Amino acid sequence: MGKPMISLFPSERHDHSACVDAALAQARDVCREQGGRLTPQRQQILELVWQEHKPVGAYALLERLREAGIKAAPPTVYRALEFLLGHGLIHRIESLNAYTGCTAPGTPHHGQFLVCSQCQRVAELDEPSISGELDRSARQFGFEIERQTVEICGLCPRCRGNHHD
C-alpha cells in the first residue's frame, strides 16, 4: 500500500565516489557556462563538502584542508564557500551554520532540505508544490519573495527504523 518510497537518503554503501565525481563534473560544466573559475582550491573545497551527505561547517572544512597538508586560514574557506554558493554549487543550511553540496547545480531551484536530527544527513528537495504554496501565501499578503529558506528537521527513513538510539 502507498506509493513507492523514493529514497533521497542514499544507502550506507552506495558508491559515494560516483556522487563526488558527478558533482565535480557538474561543477566544471556550470562554471564553464557561467564563466566562473573553478580553481584547484575551490574544487578541493567542493570535494571536501561532498565527502559525506552531511552538511559541513566552515571550520571543519578548514580542519580537513589542514589534514590534507594545506595550511589555510578562515578566509580561504569562506571565500571558496562564497564562490560555490554564488554559482549554486552548494547550499547553506541556516539552522546548522553548515554547507552541503547542491544536487542540482546549474538548474534554477529553491532548495528545500530534509535534515535528519539523528544521523545529520540531508536530502535536498525542490517540490513545486511547496514553493507554490509559499508563493501563493506570500502573494496573498502582498509580499514579494526573493529567497526561500525551508529546512525540515526530523528523522530520515533509516533512523526512523533504528529506534535503538
Added chain:
Amino acid sequence: MGKPMISLFPSERHDHSACVDAALAQARDVCREQGGRLTPQRQQILELVWQEHKPVGAYALLERLREAGIKAAPPTVYRALEFLLGHGLIHRIESLNAYTGCTAPGTPHHGQFLVCSQCQRVAELDEPSISGELDRSARQFGFEIERQTVEICGLCPRCRGNHHD
C-alpha cells in the same frame, strides 16, 4: 480585483504599546498555564524583543539592557532567550541569528516567517496549506518531521511600494 490584502505588517503609526502590552499579558497567561516563572528580567527581555516588529540579535538586546542601566553579560540574555523560546514566547530567525516575538504564544503552531530584506520587519504566518505541503512531501520520502524552519526573505508590501531605496 483580487482578494482583500490582509496586512501582517502593521502600519508605521499603529499603537505599538498595545502590541507590547498584549504580548506581555499573553506571556503571563502562558507562563501561568505552563508553570514557568516569568521573572522581571525575563519579562524585561521579552519587552525589549517586542520593541519593534523586527528581529533583534542577542547582543543588541544586551546593549539595550545596558542602556536601561542594567549591567549584564551574554549568558543573562541567552538564558532569558532560552526560556522564552522554550515557552513559545519568541521565535528564532535562523537566517538572521535574531529573535522575534511570537504573535500566537500558547497555541501550538509552526512559525513561517516573511522577512523584509529592506525594512527588516517580520510577519509570522501559520498557514496550514504550507505545513500541509511540507508534511505531505516529508511523508512521501519516509521522513518524520520534528521541526520546520520556513523563512521567506523578500519585500514587504510597503517596501514594494517605496521603490526609492
Added chain:
DNA sequence: GATGGAATGTTATAATGTAACAATTATTTC
C-alpha cells in the same frame, strides 16, 4: 529560619564569520 532547587552573576572561552591590506597568479593589452 533552615534547606533545596531555580535563577542569576561572573569569568573565560568556543564557534562562526569578516575587514583590510599584501602578495601572487592569471588574463588582457600593447
Added chain:
DNA sequence: GAAATAATTGTTACATTATAACATTCCATC
C-alpha cells in the same frame, strides 16, 4: 613577449554569536 590590469590567494587581526563552568543569590516550602 613585456607591461598593465584584474582576479585570486595569503596573512593578520578582529567582529559577532554563543556556551561552559562555577559562584552567588533568590525564593518557595518545610
